[in-house]
Amino acid sequence: MTDTAASDPLAPARDREVLRRRLRGYGLLSPALSVTIAMLALPMAALFLLSFWTQSGFELDRTPTLANYAELVRPSAEPTVWFGIPFHLAYPVPAILMVKSLVMSLMATLAVIALAYPMAYFLAFRVHRHKALWIILITVPFWTSYLLRVFAWKVVLGFNGAINSGLKTLGIIDEPLEFLLYNPGAVVITLAHSWVAFAILPIYVSLEKIDRSLLEAASDLGDSRWQRFRRVTLPLSAPGTVAAALLVFIPTVGDYVTPTLVGGPGGTMIGNLVQDLFLKQNNAPLGAAVAITMMGIIAVLVALFLWAIGYARIRSRRL
Amino acid sequence: MQRIKFIDRMASGRVSRRQMMQAAGAFGVGALVLPRRSVAAEVLTCLEWGGYDSPDYFQPYVAKYGAQPNFSIFAGEEDALAKVLAGFAADVMHPCNYSVARFVNAGVAKEIDTARLSHWADVFPSLQAAEGVVMDGKVVMAPADWGNSSIAYRPDLMPPEFAQNPTWAIFYDEEYAGRVAMTDNEMAIVIGAMVGGMPYDEAYKLEGAALEAAAKEWGTKAVNTAKFLWNDSSEVQQAMASGEIVAAYAWNDLVANLRAEGIPVELAAPKEGMFTWFCGLTLLNTGKADEQAAYDFIDAWLSPETGKALIEGSGYGHANIKAFEIADPQAVANMGITDPVEMMKNTIVFKTPTDAVQEGFNKVWADTKALKY
Incomplete structure (x- = not known):
């Protein structure tokens, strides 16, 4: 290194230029970077730090320890059986809720994709005029608060709600259906509806980008409509679909408003436990540990998912 | 004019990085230095x-200040306490006889100087000296409202x-599954233990293995029987109104x-007992507003x-005799009974658990709720 630097008189100037460019890059990034650091990285670091402390009564014990994480995996000889699955843990609640939240979110995500894909397909291939208007119309539900939309579902699914009174008027049922509200199903339905518009847009964009001549070529070469969809449209829209799935799955795992309002006692999710630990049990360190663990598990799952479907391959094919 | 020129130059890309930094720096410094x-x-x-x-419920305050105070609504005292401990700056809190000690022990309550309360002299003397109002010789809660918890x-x-x-x-009976609503509170376990034959005086201070056993038996039953666990009274009122x-x-x-x-509804006097609580206002030391307010x-x-508003509107009792x-x-x-002492004699008065017991119950x-599916 020193040899080349000595032999090349222009090297210091070039190094300065590289450094200057790099600094300029960070300078241009700085507004976004500072917001990210202040609003995301710092709170996250605080949460991380908090998870290594412990709560004793009203006091916070600041001695760093792994006790909170140990509590989450402390084994117990007597298993707690939940849905036929034995959990050999002394404090099984976080683990059980984690599994439950992941399953519920997965169901909501599948429902969202099933709803959003046809809508996006219609928008991309069948709508030719006023596309912007259609897209705006899809976002109309987002003009009201999230809370209002959740409450609307409470009205729809409720005991004297739209579905029950409708079915009663039609004479199909005599007694209101009890299983609509206050269970995990209600949470999944509400989440699916709330997030569907988020999924339509990325799927729509990837469908819109598909070169129409590829579809024509497929038809010319003898593909049926279904074959053409399966072999051309679906693979080419995969990046958008995957993005949409992640966009829905990741935030819904930690949701706590929806389960609070429509879930009843059986619809609790991991977010409710974190909220309860922070705001009711006054055990913020354990709550932080649960939140950090949840984040880790989701990150691992998402990485596994992307690896399993060969996301890198899908992305490179798009180019 | 200078400003427009600057924007124009910036738009057309004629501002050097140095000038841009100067302008941005000047803005930043200005924003910091200018008095708020x-x-x-x-x-x-x-x-x-x-x-x-x-x-x-606080008309004289509105008359004096011309506006309502800010409110933060809680569903249970433990939520409120956790919020205060997490740094929420509240001036006044509305705990009850059985929960005020938590605020005092947590070090967020302040002694009330009763000489500064013009209506203190009219408060039932029994309430003035009641447990929960006075702790260690200091008045920590000004009693205001009292009433019952029942079915x-x-x-x-x-x-x-x-x-x-x-x-x-009925709250633990399979036969009523999906047709009753319990409060979202550890009382569900206490009452369950009472249904199982334990007197309240033992049930409210359950601890350790006995508490876990009670939670496993009665808490689980309560959670499984309830249509929902209510957190705010309008929720349970609507559900009851609709049937x-x-x-x-x-x-x-x-x-x-x-x-x-016009909806027929009764308050029962259950054989295991009906509860009486009395609540009041506690001064918190976390507030930022003027103490006089x-x-x-x-x-x-x-x-x-x-x-008068409480008695006529809600059927609750009030601490002021003149009311x-x-x-x-x-x-x-x-x-029926308008004397709080008389009421407390005939019913079960909620008691204050120790901090350790309360934290055990919270957990x-x-x-128990999380394990329901």
Whole structure:
């Protein structure tokens, strides 16, 4: 290194230029970077730090320890059986809720994709005029608060709600259906509806980008409509679909408003436990540990998912 | 003009990086150095139960300050306490006789100087000296409202046998699954233990393995039997009005509110016992508002007019003796017992658990709820 630097008189100037460019890059990034650091990285670091402390009564014990994480995996000889699955843990609640939240979110995500894909397909291939208007119309539900939309579902699914009174008027049922509200199903339905518009847009964009001549070529070469969809449209829209799935799955795992309002006692999710630990049990360190663990598990799952479907391959094919 | 020129030059890309940095720096420094606009005195912040944020209950305060204080609504005292401990700056809190000690022990409560409360002299003497109002010789809660916790039920939808022999057991009975609503509170475990034959004096201080066993048996039953666990009274009132649920753990206000709408509803006197609570206002040391405003708010709550509104509107009792003189005689007669001491003799008065017991209850109750599917 020193040899080349000595032999090349222009090297210091070039190094300065590289450094200057790099600094300029960070300078241009700085507004976004500072917001990210202040609003995301710092709170996250605080949460991380908090998870290594412990709560004793009203006091916070600041001695760093792994006790909170140990509590989450402390084994117990007597298993707690939940849905036929034995959990050999002394404090099984976080683990059980984690599994439950992941399953519920997965169901909501599948429902969202099933709803959003046809809508996006219609928008991309069948709508030719006023596309912007259609897209705006899809976002109309987002003009009201999230809370209002959740409450609307409470009205729809409720005991004297739209579905029950409708079915009663039609004479199909005599007694209101009890299983609509206050269970995990209600949470999944509400989440699916709330997030569907988020999924339509990325799927729509990837469908819109598909070169129409590829579809024509497929038809010319003898593909049926279904074959053409399966072999051309679906693979080419995969990046958008995957993005949409992640966009829905990741935030819904930690949701706590929806389960609070429509879930009843059986619809609790991991977010409710974190909220309860922070705001009711006054055990913020354990709550932080649960939140950090949840984040880790989701990150691992998402990485596994992307690896399993060969996301890198899908992305490179798009180019 | 200078400003427009600068923007124009910037838009056309004729501003050097140095000039840009200068301008941005000047703006930043200016924003920091310029004096902040002076703000009016901090508004009083109160931690309140849902429904108690109605101005009917603190009219004299509104008359004096021309505006309502800020409210933060809580569903249970433990939520409120955790919020305060997490840094929420509240001036006044509305705890009850059994929960005020938590705030005192946590070091967030302040002694109340009763000389600064104009209505203090009219408060029932028994309440002035009651446990929970006075702790270690200091007044920590100004008693304001009192009432019952019991079973509210729809006589038209419940079997007549229940009316003859009301019992808390319905909240743990498979037969009532999906038709009753319990409160989202560890009381579900305490009452369950009482249904199982344990007296309240033992049940409220369950600890350790005994608590876990009680939670496993009674807590689980309560969670599985309840249609939902209610957190705010309007939720349970709506469900009861529609007939979605036929009985619920409730306070007097549910009965008063539903009757006002013409819906038949009764407050039962269960054989295991009916509960009495009395609540009041506690000064917190976390607040930022003027202390006088906090005293004015507490004094407003103690006024006989507030008592009149409570008695007539909710069927609750009030701490001010004079409230019963100016309230509608019919409403007073509907209450039955108007002396808090008399009421406490005939019912179970909620007791204060130790901090360790309370924290144990908080944990097992959260775990019990989480395990339902």
